[in-house]
Structure formats: C-alpha cells, structure tokens
C-alpha cells in the first residue's frame with residue numbers, strides 16, 4: 001500500500017468544466033474557477049495535476065489498461081526490441097518511433113537507466129515531415145492487438161485532453177478560447193509523441209550497465225520539455241519524478257520536490273514553446289526522474305505545436321524575458337555536447353561540432369546573445385527533429 005498522501009505540492013485542477021461537448025454543462029462560475037486555477041498554476045509552477053474524468057474516453061478502465069499494455073510492450077524479446085529499435089537513418093534522426101534501449105538516449109552526460117518505446121498519431125499512414133509518419137509496432141505475434149489498441153486509444157484521448165487544457169489556457173491568458181489552437185497548435189496532434197518509459201531501480205543497474213557508468217546513472221536528466229504541454233500518467237504508488245522549486249524570496253535556492261502519482265489524475269507540465277509564447281509568464285518547469293526504488297513505468301505525452309509554428313522570441317521585457325531564463329530552457333541547450341565539452345565551449349566561445357544546425361546562424365545556446373532574428377525564422381518541427389537527433393546515444397542495447 002502506498003503511504004498516505006500529504007497535501008500535494010502542485011494543485012489538482014478539475015478541467016471537466018472545459019469539456020466540449022460537455023455532458024453536464026457547467027456554470028459560468030465553475031468555468032471561471034477552473035481558468036483561474038490554471039492561470040495561477042502556470043505562473044507559479046508551470047505544472048499541475050488535472051482531473052479530466054472521461055474526456056477523450058480516458059475511462060478508469062482504459063487508464064488501468066495502459067500500464068498492462070506498456071508491460072506487454074517491454075516484455076517482448078531482446079531480438080524484437082532490436083528489430084523494432086528506433087530507426088536512426090542518416091539525416092532522419094529526428095523521427096523517433098519504436099524501442100530505445102538502456103543508454104540509447106540522454107539529455108546530459110549522465111547515463112539514463114531506462115528503456116522507452118515511442119509512438120505517435122495512430123492515423124498517420126505516410127511520412128509527412130521529419131516528425132510524423134507511420135508508427136513502428138511489433139507484430140501481433142509479439143504484442144497482442146489489444147495492447148496496441150489500448151495504447152492507440154490512449155493517444156487519441158490524450159490529444160483531446162491536451163486540446164481541452166489548451167482551450168482553458170487560452171482563456172487564462174486573456175484570449176478567446178481558440179486563440180492558442182488556431183494560432184499555434186492546430187496540426188500539432190500529428191507530430192506529437194507518446195513515450196512509454198520503464199525506469200530501472202539503481203539495484204538493477206549493475207546488471208545493465210558497466211561499473212564506471214553506475215556512478216553517473218540517473219532516470220532522466222534535469223531538463224525542461226521542449227514542446228507545448230506534456231501530459232504524464234505515472235504508475236500508482238511509485239515516485240521518481242521531481243520538479244525544481246525555487247524559493248520566491250531567494251531564487252538561487254532551489255530544491256527538488258517529489259511529484260508523486262495521484263490516482264485518477266494526469267500531471268501536466270508546460271513546455272518551453274508555451275513559455276516562450278507567453279513571454280515567460282507560463283513557467284516551463286525544470287524536472288528530472290531519479291532512479292526509482294523499484295521499477296517504474298510512465299506514459300509521457302508530448303503535445304507539440306504545429307510543425308510549421310515559428311519559435312517565438314522573447315521580447316526582452318516580459319516577465320521571464322531576460323536572457324537568463326532563455327538560457328535555462330532545454331530547447332536552447334545543445335545536448336549533443338557532453339559536459340566537459342560544454343565547459344570548454346563556455347571558455348573559448350567557439351560553437352562545438354555538434355552544434356544544432358538549425359541555430360548555426362544563431363549564437364551558441366545557453367548564451368545571453370542568442371540571435372533572436374535567426375531563431376524566429378525556424379519552424380518548430382525542423383528545430384525539434386534536430387533536437388531528437390542530439391539526445392540520441394549509441395546506447396548499450
């Protein structure tokens with residue numbers, strides 16, 4: 001049994017008053033309350049839990065089947081995982097569908113002791129751009145059709161939930177309900193990504209990776225998410241996810257706070273794109289996953305804006321508009337450079353070889369002099385596909 005829950009650090013927001021169509025039309029006061037809660041949570045934390053009841057058909061039954069299905073996905077043999085490993089074709093490294101083995105990815109020089117399976121829109125049958133295309137599923141001999149059906153239904157449902165939250169955020173930011181979707185997100189559901197993760201406990205790491213890398217092992221390195229919103233379903237009773245919380249009196253004082261699963265909710269994180277779009281008013285929270293005490297599964301839905309949406313540039317006088325906060329975002333960090341190299345980069349100021357091509361005309365990420373002009377011309381999708389290529393590692397699998 002899990003420990004009794006303390007008062008959660010993040011608010012739990014009931015978004016059912018925003019459902020459309022709505023089986024039980026809410027009062028204006030109920031909608032206003034939801035919008036106010038969203039607004040406050042975005043400004044203070046950039047993260048919150050949502051109760052979404054059955055929006056998108058995410059019934060309790062479907063949710064409970066998600067992890068059963070994820071277990072089936074990870075239970076296939078090593079040879080099936082190799083066969084359906086994420087394809088890293090030259091020049092197409094940003095397209096991420098299929099299995100990623102332990103060590104196959106990291107947002108830092110640390111070894112992330114997790115495996116993953118990525119899939120996207122179930123209804124895309126052809127390659128449309130660098131981020132969208134058919135999924136890569138093991139055959140029905142290896143993965144029961146029912147598991148795949150559950151996971152596909154989960155994707156479709158999460159799109160609806162994300163769109164519902166987006167409507168609420170539009171209102172919370174003082175715009176019309178469709179402002180964010182019409183202007184930025186329409187089409188984003190085609191390039192969004194659902195990633196199933198299996199984090200191994202530190203005790204198991206010894207069997208999976210070399211001794212030298214254990215000291216350097218983690219679940220997921222500290223980062224901010226690059227996209228619009230991230231929706232996370234965590235396995236009941238198992239913690240690991242943490243958010244960095246700063247003391248408002250002394251922002252240099254930061255501590256890691258556990259963000260445990262709360263049954264019946266999803267966790268929502270704002271992403272860098274949304275933060276930039278709102279000139280820093282919406283926080284893109286720094287978070288990480290520490291190696292759990294026992295194996296941990298999570299299902300993480302990265303809801304992206306449209307492929308062609310431009311990367312917004314901070315005006316410089318916004319609430320988060322100083323160059324320090326831009327440098328903080330993982331969206332602008334070159335993660336292909338391992339730590340010692342990035343230290344060197346700081347010293348000699350030369351962009352390293354692995355610099356993101358898309359920003360090659362801009363200044364090195366993490367610097368105060370990011371070339372806003374160059375950035376504003378880059379399509380989100382092109383930029384993100386380059387980012388996915390950056391976090392790819394040779395891996396141990």
Ligand SMILES: O=C(O)CCC(=O)C(=O)O
Pocket residue numbers: 197220225232234241287288289298299300
């Ligand atoms: O597994 C989780 O709970 C979160 C993972 C995460 O933050 C990410 O993959 O971006």
Ligand SMILES: [Fe+2]
Pocket residue numbers: 223224225230287
């Ligand atoms: Fe994340």
